[in-house]
Amino acid sequence: EFIGYLREQLQKHQSILMENCSFRVELVIDSNIVFSDVLGKMKSKPSFLGNIITNPFLKLYAPPQIKDEVMRTIEEDLPKGLDKNKAKSIAHDVISNITILEGHRLEAWVKAYILMGARDEKDVPFMSLAFSLETHGIMTRDKDFEQQGMKIWSLGEAGKVISNFSKGSLSFFVLGAGLPAVLKISYSLCIAFFELLREVVKVLISNGMI
Numbered sequence: 001e002f003i004g005y006l007r008e009q010l011q012k013h014q015s016i017l018m019e020n021c022s023f024r025v026e027l028v029i030d031s032n033i034v035f036s037d038v039l040g041k042m043k044s045k046p047s048f049l050g051n052i053i054t055n056p057f058l059k060l061y062a063p064p065q066i067k068d069e070v071m072r073t074i075e076e077d078l079p080k081g082l083d084k085n086k087a088k089s090i091a092h093d094v095i096s097n098i099t100i101l102e103g104h105r106l107e108a109w110v111k112a113y114i115l116m117g118a119r120d121e122k123d124v125p126f127m128s129l130a131f132s133l134e135t136h137g138i139m140t141r142d143k144d145f146e147q148q149g150m151k152i153w154s155l156g157e158a159g160k161v162i163s164n165f166s167k168g169s170l171s172f173f174v175l176g177a178g179l180p181a182v183l184k185i186s187y188s189l190c191i192a193f194f195e196l197l198r199e200v201v202k203v204l205i206s207n208g209m210i
Contacts (some may be wrong), residue, residue: 026059028130030140031069038091042082048155052162053097060098063125108132
């Protein structure tokens with residue numbers, strides 16, 4: 001019963017833990033992921049992206065170009081018979097849950113252009129933003145990003161990690177972080193956990209349970 005109560009409290013206060021511990025996955029999302037989600041919704045399929053996009057343990061970023069890319073892809077590649085206006089409305093709702101930013105570091109843009117410019121200039125803003133923000137990688141279906149040394153995430157991989165966090169699992173992962181960063185996260189997590197534990201014990205004492 002005690003373990004069950006702890007788990008309930010962890011789930012209840014997971015957003016506070018996330019804020020105190022910087023305990024979330026930060027990714028740049030590619031336009032092909034958004035279009036795939038829109039296409040799935042247009043075909044009445046479940047939206048896996050929609051299930052995780054507002055999760056407090058996930059933060060998604062994209063450059064401003066994502067809007068034009070998704071709308072252009074809808075115009076050019078949406079199967080015949082599907083309503084383009086409805087698809088654009090769905091895309092707008094999805095993008096509204098993504099933080100739109102420009103890559104703000106010149107050296108990040110130069111690095112991205114050297115790596116991706118010759119292959120596809122449209123990918124440069126996405127990689128530049130990932131370098132600028134030092135995110136955990138890019139959520140994309142494009143394997144070329146990985147070939148250029150960028151960690152890529154599938155939608156399923158991100159969803160699995162976020163799902164584990166949301167269930168209150170006391171686990172975390174390290175994505176290329178140095179030891180000081182790992183220690184800082186661990187310390188913050190422990191402090192937050194023991195503060196929560198103290199509150200739990202106080203409730204149990206006040207109820208005469210211990």
